[in-house]
Amino acid sequence: MTAPLRIGFIPLIDAAGLIVAVEKGFVRVEGLDVQLVREVSWSNVRDKLNIGLFDAAHSLAPVPIASSLGIGHIKVPIVAPLTLSLNGNAVTVSPPLYAAIVHELDGDRLDPMATARALARVVAARRRSGSAPLTFGMTFPFSAHNYLLRFWMAAGHVDPDEDVRLVVLPPPFMVDSMASGQIDGFCVGAPWNSIAVDRGVGRVLHFGSDIVQRAAEKVLAVRQIWADKNPHVLAALVRAVFRAAEFAEVPENRTEVAQILARDEYIGVDAGVILRTLEGRLKVASDGTSREDSRFMMLAREDASAPDPLQAAWLYAQMVRWKQTPMNREGLKRAQAVFRPDLFEAALGRANAQQTGSSAMGAFAGPVFAPETIEAYFAALSAEPGSR
Amino acid sequence: MGGESSPKIAIVDESPIRAALLEEGLREAGYTDVVRIGEMQSLLNRIYALDPDVIVIDLENPSRDVLEQMFQVSRAVRRPIAMFVDQSDAASIQASVDAGVSAYIVDGLKKERLKPILDLCISRFNAFAKLQNELDRARSALEDRKVIDRAKGILMKLKGLTEDEAYVLLRSTAMREKKKIGDIAQSILTASELLK
Numbered sequence: 001m002t003a004p005l006r007i008g009f010i011p012l013i014d015a016a017g018l019i020v021a022v023e024k025g026f027v028r029v030e031g032l033d034v035q036l037v038r039e040v041s042w043s044n045v046r047d048k049l050n051i052g053l054f055d056a057a058h059s060l061a062p063v064p065i066a067s068s069l070g071i072g073h074i075k076v077p078i079v080a081p082l083t084l085s086l087n088g089n090a091v092t093v094s095p096p097l098y099a100a101i102v103h104e105l106d107g108d109r110l111d112p113m114a115t116a117r118a119l120a121r122v123v124a125a126r127r128r129s130g131s132a133p134l135t136f137g138m139t140f141p142f143s144a145h146n147y148l149l150r151f152w153m154a155a156g157h158v159d160p161d162e163d164v165r166l167v168v169l170p171p172p173f174m175v176d177s178m179a180s181g182q183i184d185g186f187c188v189g190a191p192w193n194s195i196a197v198d199r200g201v202g203r204v205l206h207f208g209s210d211i212v213q214r215a216a217e218k219v220l221a222v223r224q225i226w227a228d229k230n231p232h233v234l235a236a237l238v239r240a241v242f243r244a245a246e247f248a249e250v251p252e253n254r255t256e257v258a259q260i261l262a263r264d265e266y267i268g269v270d271a272g273v274i275l276r277t278l279e280g281r282l283k284v285a286s287d288g289t290s291r292e293d294s295r296f297m298m299l300a301r302e303d304a305s306a307p308d309p310l311q312a313a314w315l316y317a318q319m320v321r322w323k324q325t326p327m328n329r330e331g332l333k334r335a336q337a338v339f340r341p342d343l344f345e346a347a348l349g350r351a352n353a354q355q356t357g358s359s360a361m362g363a364f365a366g367p368v369f370a371p372e373t374i375e376a377y378f379a380a381l382s383a384e385p386g387s388r
Numbered sequence: 389m390g391g392e393s394s395p396k397i398a399i400v401d402e403s404p405i406r407a408a409l410l411e412e413g414l415r416e417a418g419y420t421d422v423v424r425i426g427e428m429q430s431l432l433n434r435i436y437a438l439d440p441d442v443i444v445i446d447l448e449n450p451s452r453d454v455l456e457q458m459f460q461v462s463r464a465v466r467r468p469i470a471m472f473v474d475q476s477d478a479a480s481i482q483a484s485v486d487a488g489v490s491a492y493i494v495d496g497l498k499k500e501r502l503k504p505i506l507d508l509c510i511s512r513f514n515a516f517a518k519l520q521n522e523l524d525r526a527r528s529a530l531e532d533r534k535v536i537d538r539a540k541g542i543l544m545k546l547k548g549l550t551e552d553e554a555y556v557l558l559r560s561t562a563m564r565e566k567k568k569i570g571d572i573a574q575s576i577l578t579a580s581e582l583l584k
Contacts, residue, residue, distance in 0.1 A: 041449070167432060
């Protein structure tokens with residue numbers, strides 16, 4: 001038995017791997033004693049991991065890259081030996097904005113390109129009439145939520161820094177802010193989109209997976225120095241969380257998993273909402289219309305758990321695109337090295353990386369992304385009218 | 389303040405007592421321009437309206453992430469801010485996280501002017517936590533005393549003891565069973581409820 005590991009998490013459904021690992025005994029099988037510590041902000045999770053108050057953390061995927069490169073905060077090398085989830089977000093808009101987009105729509109309402117172009121027309125009309133710019137909420141500057149919103153808007157030639165306002169809001173405040181009219185839309189993870197729909201103040205416009213098919217959402221994050229000093233503990237933790245994520249993916253286990261996550265000490269919301277999310281079956285409108293997508297949130301499916309340096313490179317590219325950091329090849333290389341498939345494979349006793357699923361990002365618009373040709377990627381993006 | 393004007397300090401804290409304690413400490417130390425924000429709705433707009441040089445926020449506040457946005461360069465952010473530490477100051481971060489407080493410095497203020505403010509916040513936050521602990525302890529001691537008094541009354545009535553004898557009986561039982569005297573008293577109350 002080693003000393004208890006302290007692992008910070010935010011009460012969200014994609015912390016399932018960690019929570020189930022503790023509650024269903026996967027950590028005990030590995031001889032680990034884990035104390036999960038619920039946190040209230042991503043900043044807290046980051047800082048407590050960085051200074052060693054946490055041994056590991058449920059982290060927004062871009063944060064370890066930002067910390068490792070010293071972007072926006074002090075520089076602390078962090079590694080991600082396991083992906084906790086791919087996707088799981090949705091873009092939800094207020095009923096009036098939904099109506100305005102549908103009014104301007106000249107294509108399929110599930111096609112993000114059609115909705116983005118419609119959004120551009122809504123934005124232009126508001127500017128002509130002198131209305132205040134639309135405001136969208138997201139959860140953190142270094143988050144897939146921020147990048148997905150921006151990616152979608154920019155594809156329709158809406159400049160997310162000039163044409164609309166993007167504001168950071170803690171997820172529990174999103175729904176109230178929408179109800180009170182302070183924001184017109186948001187991109188956030190589960191269960192908050194469903195809660196906005198249930199309360200009749202929002203309509204799910206897109207799943208995150210409509211925008212990018214495989215987007216790294218949360219990772220297990222540890223300090224590089226801790227990983228170097230505790231290779232066996234790390235491997236045991238990776239195994240435990242991976243097995244737990246696999247457990248949570250089995251359809252027959254979902255009801256039990258939803259009940260565990262629903263408990264007050266974890267997420268503290270209705271188990272039914274959690275179950276729907278695990279099944280990728282979300283109510284998108286308050287009239288009861290629902291939509292299903294097997295890619296809505298992936299915990300261990302399609303090789304989701306293996307950290308993919310391509311994902312890290314894409315996240316780095318978004319940081320560059322939105323001017324959080326200047327582009328340089330060294331930074332790109334270091335960003336890719338934050339995601340460690342080698343640690344994941346070694347923990348599972350697999351000799352070589354066995355990427356079974358497609359590793360492509362599958363973005364709905366823009367040039368195909370490859371780190372080797374990142375300059376050409378930016379050149380192609382900036383060649384599009386209205387983009388940057 | 390060494391000839392320089394007092395920096396404007398915004399305290400973002402949902403606990404009005406702790407915020408008051410902090411404000412008082414800052415004023416005593418000569419910082420005259422201190423404003424409290426207790427309402428988290430449209431926090432960014434409130435901060436812009438105040439235009440502070442330093443922002444202090446408690447770590448139990450989910451709105452801390454809102455402040456992170458102010459590091460970014462965008463139209464929504466007018467004056468960029470930074471975290472209070474530079475790379476070399478890990479001890480400061482550790483002390484402040486332990487105390488449960490974080491401070492942000494708004495563009496323009498010199499870093500060395502922040503350090504004494506942060507140190508003061510850390511000590512006031514620690515003082516508040518200690519005060520709260522003492523309060524909790526005092527409250528439970530008071531509860532215990534009420535329970536013990538009632539248990540004594542029951543023993544006096546049932547066994548014809550004096551008050552002192554009843555107390556000695558409670559205490560010796562607690563010692564023998566290695567329990568707190570309050571717990572023994574509570575079990576007497578429970579038993580007497582059941583046997584009513």
